[in-house]
Amino acid sequence: MTVLADDTARVVATLPAPARLAARLPLGAGPRAGIAEHRRAVRAIVEGTDDRLLVVVGPCSVHDPEAALHYARGLTAVAAEYERELLVVLRAYLEKPRSLVGWKGLLHDPDLDGGEDLAEGLRRGREFLLRAAGTGLPLAYEFVDPFLAPFLLDLVSWGAIGARTVAAQPHRQLASALPMPVGMKNAVAGEVEVAIAAARAAGVPHVFPGLGPTGAPAVLAGAGNPACHVVLRGGVLPNYDAASVGSALELLRAAGLRARLMVDASHGNSGKDHRRQPAVVAELATQVAEGRHGLMGVMVESFLEPGCQEITATPLRYGVSVTDACLGWADTLGCLDALAAAVRARRGHPRRPSPGGE
Ligand SMILES: O=C[C@H](O)[C@H](O)COP(=O)(O)O
Numbered sequence: 001m002t003v004l005a006d007d008t009a010r011v012v013a014t015l016p017a018p019a020r021l022a023a024r025l026p027l028g029a030g031p032r033a034g035i036a037e038h039r040r041a042v043r044a045i046v047e048g049t050d051d052r053l054l055v056v057v058g059p060c061s062v063h064d065p066e067a068a069l070h071y072a073r074g075l076t077a078v079a080a081e082y083e084r085e086l087l088v089v090l091r092a093y094l095e096k097p098r099s100l101v102g103w104k105g106l107l108h109d110p111d112l113d114g115g116e117d118l119a120e121g122l123r124r125g126r127e128f129l130l131r132a133a134g135t136g137l138p139l140a141y142e143f144v145d146p147f148l149a150p151f152l153l154d155l156v157s158w159g160a161i162g163a164r165t166v167a168a169q170p171h172r173q174l175a176s177a178l179p180m181p182v183g184m185k186n187a188v189a190g191e192v193e194v195a196i197a198a199a200r201a202a203g204v205p206h207v208f209p210g211l212g213p214t215g216a217p218a219v220l221a222g223a224g225n226p227a228c229h230v231v232l233r234g235g236v237l238p239n240y241d242a243a244s245v246g247s248a249l250e251l252l253r254a255a256g257l258r259a260r261l262m263v264d265a266s267h268g269n270s271g272k273d274h275r276r277q278p279a280v281v282a283e284l285a286t287q288v289a290e291g292r293h294g295l296m297g298v299m300v301e302s303f304l305e306p307g308c309q310e311i312t313a314t315p316l317r318y319g320v321s322v323t324d325a326c327l328g329w330a331d332t333l334g335c336l337d338a339l340a341a342a343v344r345a346r347r348g349h350p351r352r353p354s355p356g357g358e
């Protein structure tokens with residue numbers, strides 16, 4: 001066993017270099033081209049040259065890859081049905097940030113038993129993302145630990161920096177170097193300014209320490225990511241209502257940013273009660289239908305079955321979240337239908353020629 005000089009942490013296992021993991025689980029040329037196209041399509045919505053809604057939907061966390069793939073296959077058919085109005089992106093989250101302690105996601109603990117076999121978690125996580133990409137859906141991923149990003153980022157078409165890390169310089173630096181649009185969540189208590197600051201900070205170049213492809217510590221350079229944007233996820237109070245969305249758009253304009261944002265129907269906007277997500281989506285659909293062009297995306301936490309369960313339950317119920325409660329499949333279909341109808345209605349409201357297109 002190797003002991004660090006100051007005895008603060010023991011090395012309990014080693015990980016492969018990112019390039020080695022990718023060589024074992026390679027992304028083929030066809031899917032790579034598909035992901036490049038997905039990123040271009042997501043960017044077009046973020047920038048406002050595509051008037052569809054970006055809908056990031058799927059489980060809070062992937063704990064059972066087979067169930068998540070089952071969900072993804074169902075979503076593929078629905079995404080095709082609504083492709084004229086919605087760009088549907090699968091939440092494929094393998095890391096969970098915790099408010100205190102708890103299961104940190106499939107990468108950290110793939111057997112859900114506290115074994116914390118990160119090497120196996122990375123292998124299984126990358127394998128899952130490859131199979132999920134094989135459905136043809138674009139994938140969404142929250143980059144919780146910047147150290148783990150180089151193992152997986154080639155598979156992601158929309159990235160998130162979460163409410164617990166959005167103020168952190170390492171996450172903003174990472175976002176500046178990511179090759180896909182990145183949503184910056186407002187802070188846990190609800191502060192939107194920190195998400196705007198994160199989008200601004202990640203929009204400019206940074207030089208920062210990280211892991212090179214060969215696994216060696218390296219100095220990395222991010223060119224700046226102009227497709228970073230804000231995601232309103234609520235806080236102490238929700239912020240999906242028309243007044244809150246309007247004032248966030250004003251803050252973006254005042255900061256010199258594009259007045260376009262996504263709203264998360266879950267988390268602080270639903271009080272983590274999945275049964276409230278359809279009402280949040282209905283309100284967002286109303287705003288869209290009435291001509292709110294700056295509302296460019298919606299996030300929904302959804303899985304095969306509604307609700308959630310304790311990760312320690314035996315047996316675990318198939319298709320039920322082990323982290324935040326999710327909408328079930330039937331309600332998810334209702335949400336997508338409402339959002340697609342809203343986009344059709346919005347097309348009847350011409351955009352004002354403002355920088356944000358609001
Ligand atoms: O999205 C998932 C959770 O909200 C996030 O991981 C925080 O969870 P926690 O507050 O239960 O730790």
Ligand SMILES: C=C(OP(=O)(O)O)C(=O)O
Nearest residue numbers: 060162163164185233267
């Ligand atoms: C953790 C998440 O969200 P937030 O950062 O908004 O809490 C999430 O979307 O999984």
